[in-house]
Amino acid sequence: MKILVAEDEPILIRAIEMRLKRDGHEVWLAEDGQQALDKFEQEPPDLIITDIMMPYASGLEIIAAVRASPGPKVPVIILSAMGQEDVVLEAFRLGADDYITKPFSPNELSVRVRRLLTN
Amino acid sequence: MPGLRFLFAAMAGVLGMLLTLIGFILVYLLRRKRLDRLKDKWREIHGEVIQMAIVWEPAPGDSEPMPVPVSAARTLGSPVSRQCMIGDLIKGKKALSGAAADNLVCLYNRLELDRDSAKRLMSPKWHLQAQGIHELATMEQRGYVTRLYRFTNASNEMVRKEAQAAIVQLFGFEGLRFLDVIDTSLSEWQQIQLLQLLQHTTGAPQGSLQRWLHSSNATVRMFTLRLIAEHHLPEMAPHAADRLSDSIDGVRLQAIRCLRDLGATDSCGALTRVYPEEGLAGQLAILDAIGHIGTAAQLQFLQDQLNASEDRIKLEAARALVRLGEEGLICLERFPKIDRFPWNDVFRQVTCEWRL
Numbered sequence: 310m311k312i313l314v315a316e317d318e319p320i321l322i323r324a325i326e327m328r329l330k331r332d333g334h335e336v337w338l339a340e341d342g343q344q345a346l347d348k349f350e351q352e353p354p355d356l357i358i359t360d361i362m363m364p365y366a367s368g369l370e371i372i373a374a375v376r377a378s379p380g381p382k383v384p385v386i387i388l389s390a391m392g393q394e395d396v397v398l399e400a401f402r403l404g405a406d407d408y409i410t411k412p413f414s415p416n417e418l419s420v421r422v423r424r425l426l427t428n
Numbered sequence: 429m430p431g432l433r434f435l436f437a438a439m440a441g442v443l444g445m446l447l448t449l450i451g452f453i454l455v456y457l458l459r460r461k462r463l464d465r466l467k468d469k470w471r472e473i474h475g476e477v478i479q480m481a482i483v484w485e486p487a488p489g490d491s492e493p494m495p496v497p498v499s500a501a502r503t504l505g506s507p508v509s510r511q512c513m514i515g516d517l518i519k520g521k522k523a524l525s526g527a528a529a530d531n532l533v534c535l536y537n538r539l540e541l542d543r544d545s546a547k548r549l550m551s552p553k554w555h556l557q558a559q560g561i562h563e564l565a566t567m568e569q570r571g572y573v574t575r576l577y578r579f580t581n582a583s584n585e586m587v588r589k590e591a592q593a594a595i596v597q598l599f600g601f602e603g604l605r606f607l608d609v610i611d612t613s614l615s616e617w618q619q620i621q622l623l624q625l626l627q628h629t630t631g632a633p634q635g636s637l638q639r640w641l642h643s644s645n646a647t648v649r650m651f652t653l654r655l656i657a658e659h660h661l662p663e664m665a666p667h668a669a670d671r672l673s674d675s676i677d678g679v680r681l682q683a684i685r686c687l688r689d690l691g692a693t694d695s696c697g698a699l700t701r702v703y704p705e706e707g708l709a710g711q712l713a714i715l716d717a718i719g720h721i722g723t724a725a726q727l728q729f730l731q732d733q734l735n736a737s738e739d740r741i742k743l744e745a746a747r748a749l750v751r752l753g754e755e756g757l758i759c760l761e762r763f764p765k766i767d768r769f770p771w772n773d774v775f776r777q778v779t780c781e782w783r784l
Binding site: 318319320321323324327331411412413414417 | 482483521528529
C-alpha cells in the first residue's frame with residue numbers, strides 16, 4: 310500500500326518510513342505541509358499520516374484538502390503532541406480517522422495503519 | 429608635518445585593526461563552515477544508526493544485545509560529534525515510546541554517552557549543568573541519582589528546576605524527597621511542571637505529605653496542598669484543613685481550594701470559622717468553596733453574607749446559594765432586599781450565569 314507521511318522532524322519521519330517499509334508498504338515522504346499537498350495532488354495515496362504542526366501547510370489543511378478532493382476516501386492518521394486536544398477535535402471534525410499522540414511507539418502506529426487499511 | 433604623520437599613523441592603525449577583525453571573522457566563518465559540514469556528515473551516519481536502533485527487534489529466543497555499527501563508534505571520537513549524537517538521541521527519545529525509545533536508551537548506554545552528559549554536571553557554566561541534567565533524565569539514567577539530587581537545591585534557579593524535574597521524572601513521588609530539604613522557593617511554574625510530571629503516577633506517600641504540610645518553606649506547603657487536590661486524596665482533607673490557620677496568605681488560599689477540589693463537605697464548618705479573619709481574597713475563595721461543597725447547613729451563613737458591605741462578597745455569596753440548588757435559590761429569592769439595588773443586579777447576574 311502507498312502511504313504518504315508528512316512530518317517535519319527528520320528522525321521521526323525516517324523512523325516511520327523504516328517501520329512502514331518493514332511492513333511492506335511503499336512510503337512517500339513529505340517534510341512540510343506543502344510538499345504533502347503537492348504529492349497528494351500528483352497521486353492520491355492509500356493512507357496519509359500527518360503531523361499537525363508543519364511549515365507552509367498544517368496537518369489540518371491537509372485533511373481539509375484530502376476530504377474536499379473527489380475520489381475514494383483516503384484514511385488519515387494525525388500525529389499530535391500531548392495537550393493538543395482542541396486541535397485533535399478539529400482534525401476529527403474535518404474528517405481524520407485516527408490519531409496518535411507523541412511520544413508514540415512505531416509498533417503501535419504500524420497496528421493502527423494495518424487496521425485502517427484492512428477496514 | 430607632525431600632524432599629518434599622526435593622522436597617517438592613526439589611519440594605518442584603524443585599517444590594521446579592521447583587517448585583523450575581518451581576518452578573525454573570515455577564519456571563524458571558515459572553521460564554522462567546516463564544522464557544519466562535519467556535523468552534516470556525522471548526522472547522516474548517526475541518523476542511520478539511530479534508525480536501525482529504532483526498528484531493531486531481537487529475534488525470538490535471542491538474548492544478544494542490540495548491535496552497534498562500527499561506523500557509529502568511529503565517528504564518536506570527537507566531543508562535538510558525541511554531542512551531536514546525544515542531541516539526535518534526545519530528539520528521538522522525546523518523540524517515541526515503547527521498544528523504540530528503549531532501544532535509543534540502550535544505544536546511548538552502549539556508546540557510553542552518559543559520561544559526556546555527566547561531565548557537563550561538573551561544568552562551572554549553569555547552562556551546561558542544566559543540559560547535562562536534562563540529558564541524563566531524558567535518557568533514564570537512574571544510576572546518577574545521587575549526583576542529580578545534589579542539584580535539586582542548587583543556587584542557580586534553572587539548574588535547580590531542571591534537577592527537580594529530572595528526579596521526579598525518574599523516580600515519581602519518591603523523587604519528591606528533596607522537598608524535605610530545599611530552602612529555595614518553588615515557583616508557580618515549577619509547581620505546575622512537577623504536578624504534570626506526576627500526573628500519571630500513583631502512590632502518593634501520605635507520611636511525606638503530612639510532613640511537607642508542616643514544612644518551614646511556604647511554597648512546599650502550597651505545592652503539597654496542590655498535590656493532594658490533584659491526586660484526589662480525601663483522607664488528607666483534615667490535614668489540609670489544618671492549613672486554614674497558616675500564617676501565609678497563599679497557603680491558606682491553597683488550602684481553601686484544596687478542600688473545595690477534594691469535595692470535603694466536612695470542612696465547611698472550618699471554612700466558616702476562619703471566614704471572619706480572612707481578607708477579601710480569602711473570603712471570596714471560601715464562598716466559592718462553600719458553593720461547591722456546602723450543604724443546607726451553610727444557607728444561613730451565605731444569606732448573612734448578602735448583607736456584606738463589599739459587593740463582590742454579595743455576588744459570590746449569591747453564586748454559592750444558586751450552586752447549592754433549589755434550596756439556595758429559594759433562599760436568595762426570599763432575601764428581603766432582593767428587589768433593591770445592588771441585590772437585584774446580583775440576582776440577575778447569578779441567575780443568568782446559572783441558566784448558561
